[in-house]
Amino acid sequence: MTQAPDLSTPELYLNRELAALEFNFRVLAQARDPAVPLLERVRYLCISTTNLDEFFEVRVAILKQHVTFGDARPGPDGLPPTEVLARIRERALELVQAQYALWSRELQPALAAEGIRFLARDKWTVKQKRWLQGYFQNEILPVLSPLGLDPAHPFPRILNKSLNIAVVLEGRDAFGREGHIALVRAPRSLPRIIRLPAEVGEGGCDFVFLSGLLNHFADEMFPGFRVKGAYQFRVTRNSELVVEEEEVENLASALSEELVGRGYARPVRLEIAENCPKAIADMLMANFELEEQDIYRCAGPVNINRVIAIYDQLDRPDLKYPKLTPRMPPALAAEGASVFDAIAQRDILLHHPYESFGAVVEMLRQASQDPNVLAIKQTLYRVGQDSPLVGCLVDAARAGKDVTVVVELRARFDEEANIKLANRLQEAGVQVVYGVVGYKTHAKMLLVVRREGGALRRYAHLSTGNYHQITSRQYTDLGLMTANAEIAEDVHKVFQQLSGLGPVIRLKRLLQSPFTLHRELMAKIERETRHALAGRPARIIAKINALNEASVVEALYRASCAGVEIDLIVRGACTLRPGLAGVSERIRVRSVVGRFLEHSRVYWFANGGEPELYCASADWMERNLLRRIEVCFPILDAELAQRVYDEALANYLADNSQAWALDAGGRYTRIEPGEAMPHSAQQALLAKLAG
Structure with missing residues (x-):
């Protein structure tokens, strides 16, 4: 008789961090694909870089914490954190090299062939250089605060993922001191991509990176010195918020305080210019308390993800995917159709982005205005700015309906937006709940309670994705609108549990x-x-x-x-x-x-x-x-x-x-x-x- 295999042996499991990193190679393959429209290829390149940022901010940061605190317990794959970090380093270097090679060898030339040029400093014409110098003096220099480093001017705080320039200076300052290193921090108010006016170009669209301007005109920031070198760098920091929820009285207040310091949390990665001298790299490593394996040299701008700005700036539909026009489900397509009448007749399935998220907005809009609607309950994990759903919830509360919203404050990278959202809802009279201590509320649910013929009937919307109108056009998701009594009752019970902190409940249909x-x-x-x-x-x-x-x-x-x-x-x-x-x-x-x-x-x-x-x-x-x-x-x-x-x-x-x-x-x-x-x-x- 053949012995059954041991299915818990580490050799049967892939590492979760390395598996997550691999996804970015598949995204980058979209940027390589000549069958994909050119500006979409640029967008995929930027997605792969921002994904990598988040990977370091979260996954690598957590691994480094495990190592720091001596938690060397391996996962199901059997790899200790130190080994995982070493393998991440090896694979991430391959990804970074592939990203910059694609940008410089394929995408930039292809963009140039379409009249979209990113101008290298040695390619500026006299007219372009004159305009760029004026732009630097009038728009950039006044908001910069260059800082020379010495015992009286210690290394400044560097914001997470911000653009910075290390400048090596030669000459004497006003106090007779020689040899300096200075830092220039680029404020986030400055655009990272600058578009030149048509009159100084040669047809088409010309762009330069802010980092290129800071490098080229570094001497104007330090009059009286000779600039021996200027090198861009960018630090990535741990972005996981840690709040001991059991020990705080107000989660929103505690998170707000944590958010203030997130931009200056512990560094986990340092990106530097490819030509950055070892002495400068060592100085930066020492300041950020990083090691050689945390350094990534970039064969181009360290903030290459900022190229995404041209996607919206350029009106080039020929270089983008054909415009998507989501359809309204047939049951709701007729003008003036009642969402509740349609759902009462039969469940409605929504397949986004092919079918319109407007159906969900319309459900909530009608609920906010319908005098027969008594109560609305909804979970919000991510909604985006100026969401029409929020406006409907506010209108419903002001109309005297009982509105309860579960806002997940700990939605990663949306914490600040969700705190503002919660405040806006509360000011309108909405009962806002922050979920359950220790558990993120990731469920997507909307419940409407309506009086019909002397009885109450519940209508529910359940979804695989967030109530976010923008991502509903970018992500595939499925939603269900239903008046099924058992499902709606289950949804009601879950909301009761979230707001009332009740015991474990028995559900008939939902898991x-x-x-x-x-x-x-x-x-x-x-x-x-x-x-x-x-x-x-x-x-x-x-x-x-x-x-x-x-x-x-x-x-x-x-x-x-x-x-x-x-x-x-x-x-x-x-x-x-x-x-x-x-x-x-x-x-x-x-x-x-x-x-x-x-x-x-x-x-x-x-x-x-x-x-x-x-x-x-x-x-x-x-x-x-x-x-x-x-x-x-x-x-x-x-x-x-x-x-x-x-x-x-x-x-x-x-x-x-x-x-x-x-x-x-x-x-x-x-x-x-x-x-x-x-x-x-x-x-x-x-x-x-x-x-």
């Missing part, structure tokens, strides 16, 4: 983290295992953003060993190794990277011939399943469930144009159509759903 979702997910995987062993239909398909929860991975391995066919569509980090003999031969993992960021979460189980399909706000990650408040909801309407299966699962498994296959070693290979007809899941949905 909820951190209480039932993980347990039920494990049970459903084990159920497929039993079906396979009994010879019944057994299959699992999941579309998620990330997979790293070790017990879920182990359960999937067991299911594969039992004969369950498993297809995972995982956009980002996946710690499961597919295709391992005797362990995961029946597991296939793919990642789809296209025009839109894949964000929808869908779980499908064959269940012996009686399939179940769920949508959720949760990925299969430890934090989502065990340390956050998430909601997973079933699609009960058979026709809508089939539609989700066809559009969000089968469609993506058929993609042979923008899909990548993960191998057992943790590397991804782009799937090619070969002799088959090319199929892009996103293009198919654009053709089917969008206007």
